[in-house]
Amino acid sequence: MEYKPTIEDVAKRAxxxxxxxxxxxxxxxxxxxxxxxxxxKAINELGYIRSAVARSMKKKExxxxxxxxxDIRNPFFPSVVSGIExxxxxxxxxxxxxxxxxxLIVEEExxxxxxxxxxxxxxxxxANENGNxxxxxxxxxxxxxxxxxxxxRFEVDTVLVDNIKGSYQAVQHLILQGHKNIAIICGPQNTTPGFERLQGYKNALEEYNLPVNESFITNGDFxxxxxxxxxYKLFHLPKRPTAIFSSNNLMSIGCMKALMELEWKLGEEVSFIGFDDVEIATFITPKLSVVSRPMNALGEIAFQLLHDRIHSKESLPKREYLxxxxxxxxxxxxxxxxVF
Amino acid sequence: MEYKPTIEDVAKRAxxxxxxxxxxxxxxxxxxxxxxxxxxKAINELGYIRSAVARSMKKKExxxxxxxxxDIRNPFFPSVVSGIExxxxxxxxxxxxxxxxxxLIVEEExxxxxxxxxxxxxxxxxANENGNxxxxxxxxxxxxxxxxxxxxRFEVDTVLVDNIKGSYQAVQHLILQGHKNIAIICGPQNTTPGFERLQGYKNALEEYNLPVNESFITNGDFxxxxxxxxxYKLFHLPKRPTAIFSSNNLMSIGCMKALMELEWKLGEEVSFIGFDDVEIATFITPKLSVVSRPMNALGEIAFQLLHDRIHSKESLPKREYLxxxxxxxxxxxxxxxxVF
DNA sequence: TAACCAAATGTAAACGTTTAGATTTTTCTT
DNA sequence: AAGAAAAATCTAAACGTTTACATTTGGTTA
Structure with a gap:
């Protein structure tokens, strides 16, 4: 049955x-x-299914x-998407x-x-905040x-997680455990999370009057x-850090792999905390401490905001969730x- | 600029x-x-973007x-999807x-x-092989x-991984290590992978003249x-298995969590092998043995088959990749x- | 039962493309 | 320079809906 019945066929038959x-x-x-x-009856007999394309054409929606x-392979996103969906x-x-x-190019396309x-x-x-x-x-x-x-650069509804606060708390926790030489594995500095998580790190150090050691700030790309x-870079520093803060889940995994290879003893020689929970966190010994985010909620709220805006006649003000x-x-x- | 220029506007201007x-x-x-x-020039000046909807309407594609x-949260699928995409x-x-x-219902919708x-x-x-x-x-x-x-039930192009072979090999490996009491955590029996992985398990036992112990066959839903x-169920059996084969990645994770809670010593009191690689595999001590699948290839081949079929004039025969x-x-x- | 009204149904245009076939313009040939 | 052939361009119909407006139907009222 290759022929697809249209609304006209239905009309004729009925x-x-x-x-x-x-x-x-x-x-x-x-x-x-x-x-x-x-x-x-006619619809069922013909197996008619209305064409969403034609409908969209007329209704302009x-x-x-x-x-x-x-990156769909970063488990953070499936969770968010799942909430949206x-x-x-x-x-x-x-x-x-x-x-x-x-x-950036794919994104524009x-x-x-x-x-x-x-x-x-x-x-x-x-991936490209400033793009055209x-x-x-x-x-x-x-x-x-x-x-x-x-x-x-634009007025856009936004739903974010408080990155600064999150990384501040993480680093603060490290500091309160007596760490003074804390390294960070950064994300790309041209993205909000990459930038802000470094910011929170710096804020915490400053708050506790700890110097910012540039060699402890390493670049990553998430x-x-x-x-x-x-x-590896941190390990080979003349003076190693005693603690590492990783800016995202994937980099935490990479970090763990390196730690194992280097036999740099987690929890003993080096403490660790990462942004975003990871599956491996509770399977590693010692278990990983993390900053965890409400991923489903993120997606749900995002859709809600979008939906509001699609259906609102007047133009809404910019809204931000944190x-x-x-x-x-x-x-x-x-x-x-x-320390002791 | 709310007004969207159409092809006609472009035509007039040019x-x-x-x-x-x-x-x-x-x-x-x-x-x-x-x-x-x-x-x-006219297109650029007007910022014209052709309507895919209208185009689809006419071209019927x-x-x-x-x-x-x-389940998009099962990391297997993002990998496959990524290949397709x-x-x-x-x-x-x-x-x-x-x-x-x-x-099943969502799937039909x-x-x-x-x-x-x-x-x-x-x-x-x-999720519903027999669905309408x-x-x-x-x-x-x-x-x-x-x-x-x-x-x-239908003639459909298919790209699968050889589940029977995979689980056969896994169980065989366990047997060759001297295990006789091998349990399986099954997937849903109305899905190919669920069914076939149990089949491979049974085949291996039979091949090596080992009896199938019904109490070692536990049901799961992936x-x-x-x-x-x-x-937990296996642990509390009067006679515990000495090895467990898990039919998929998520259940492997659940299994590991249980093992830790029960202090059922992995690699010592109980051996383990799982279908599908998991992130945690190399972080657990001892590292998890697994049956791993070429996920990207799966997606790529699937798209290739689909693409062929979309563009082929004559009707192709059913094709199967394994x-x-x-x-x-x-x-x-x-x-x-x-054993000793 | 005629007249009227509301409810039901019908007519036709529009949405923005693609494309077959008709027409015009350009180029080539002699 | 005229005529033919080739190339460029145009005209108009079609794709399958939705919907404003027109028309018909059936029921109610006087």
Whole structure:
């Protein structure tokens, strides 16, 4: 059965006009019961399925929202996406998801495609805060919400986690355990989380009158490999740090791998705390302490904001959510023996 | 700039007909250089972006493929999806992804929506092999490829990993280490991987003339919790197994959590091997042995098959790929001391 | 039972493209 | 320079809906 019946076929078979068929498909009422039954019967007999494409064409809405994430393999994002998806499905929206691998170019392309496809809104964790594509989106009047990473140059609804607070607390915890030589594995400094987590680190040191040692600040790109390399670098420093704070989950994993290879004893020779919980955290001995984020909530709120904006007639003011991360103290931050 | 320019606006501005504009948008050639320049200029000045919706309407193709997975939070799927996506983007296709949480109902709904939206093809890991939705897809003539889980009732292109072989090898390895009391944590028996992995387990036992002990066969649903519970059950058996084979990654994690709580010594009192590699594998002591699958390849092949089918005029025969899993021996399968 | 009214149904245009076929323009040939 | 051939361009229909507005139907009232 290659032939796809259209609303016209249904109309003919039920001996009514296409307008009435449309009316029953869309449950608009105002159709005599008997006619409706006839139409429903025709629909079933023909196996008619209405074309969302034609509908979108006329209504100028697609009930689709685009989601852009930098890396679908980072478990943080599936969790967020999962939150978005559940809410969206509930409201009759569907999601089209793209992972850009942190590529600015791919991200711009994806946005372009999303616009072509007429998405009703976009939720983005941008790899490219300053890109031209954000402007494009705004020019088209397409609602946008930024998640996890802010977009400062534009007025955009935003839902973030308090990175500064999170990393401040993490580093503070380390300090209170007596650590003075605390290293950080940074994320990219042109992203909100990368930048802010370094900021929180610095704030904590300053607060406790600890000097900032530039050699303890290592660069990473939120990928596992970079956490691994950074750890090696730290290990080979003339004066090693006694504690490491990693700016994200993947880099934490890389860091752990390096630690094992180097036989740099976690919890004894070096304490550790990471941003974002990781599956391995509770399987490593000692168990990893982490800053954990409410990922599902992040997604749900993001969709809610977007949905509001899609359906609001007047233009809403910019709204910002700042969720609190939670410090999960486990076992990887030990008292620094050197203190005593 | 709320107003969206159409092809007609471009045509007016460039003083040509919409047909010529269409020709340059689609790079079909046969347009004088000077005219083309004028048109391109007009496009840029107006910020024209062609409507994919209108285009799809006319061309009856959306350049979209639908992907259905049972659980986006299982890291196996992001990896597969990532493979699909990369290939797809390369060929100008976009993906719309839905995670069904193993729900048959959600899966049927999603398929319905995909059809409405006119996807050009579907890649599915079904939670519901026998569902009516598969038939629907076929009736509509929408190309379909099944991945990871077969759909036996219908003629469907399929790309699987050899589950029987994988679990056979895993269990064989355990047997060769001297284990006779080997337990399995099963997946749902109405899915290909769930069923086949049990089959491979049984085959191995039979091959080596070992009896099948029903109490060693525990039921799981591929979710972490069920692996956890199954392990507890095994632990409290009057006669404990000396080795456990877990049918998937999430259940392996659950199993590990239980092992730790129960202080059931991994590698000493109980050996372990799991289907699918997991992040935690190399962080646990002893390191977990696993059956690992080529996830990216899975996705890439699946897309390739789908793409072929979308573009082939004649109807292709059913094609099946069976990829080989790889046994990664690490440390969690020790010689069974009871042997000696 | 005629006239009227509300409810039900129908008509036709519009949404923004693509494309077959018609027409015009340019180029080539002699 | 005229005519033919080739190239460029245009016209108009079609894709499958939704919807404003027009028309018909059936029921109610006087």
């Amino acid at each position: 001996k009514v006009s296409i307008a009435t068929v449309s009316r029953v498909i869309n449950k608009q009422g105002g159709v005599r019961k008997k006619t409706e039954e006839r139409i429903v 697609t009930n689709t929202i685009g989601i852009i994430v930098p 559940r809410m969206a499905r509930d409201k009759g929206y569907y999601t089209i998801l793209s992972s850009t691998n942190e590529s 994806v946005v372009k495609i999303f616009i072509e496809r007429g998405v009703d809104g976009v939720i983005i964790t941008t 594509h954000i402007k494009l989106l705004q020019e088209q009047g397409i609602p946008l919400v930024a998640i996890d990473r802010a977009i400062k 990928m596992e490999e970079s956490g691994y390399k950074a750890t 969720l609190s991360p939670e410090l999960k103290i486990r076992e990887s931050c030990r008292l620094n023996k050197l | 003083k040509v007909s919409i047909a010529t504009v269409s020709r340059v948008i689609n790079k079909q050639g046969g347009v004088r250089k000077k005219t083309e320049e004028r048109i391109v 959306t350049n979209t493929i639908g992907i259905i997975v049972p 990369r290939m797809a983007r390369d060929k100008g296709y976009y993906t719309i992804l839905s995670s069904t949480n193993e729900s 999603v398929v319905k929506i995909f059809i409405e939206r006119g996807v050009d093809g579907v890649i599915i890991t079904t 939705h598969i038939k629907l897809l076929q009736e509509q003539g929408i190309p379909l490829v099944a991945i990871d889980r077969a759909i036996k 979710m972490e919790e069920s692996g956890y519970k199954a392990t 990829l080989s899993p790889e046994l990664k021996i690490r440390e969690s399968c020790r010689l069974n001391k009871l």
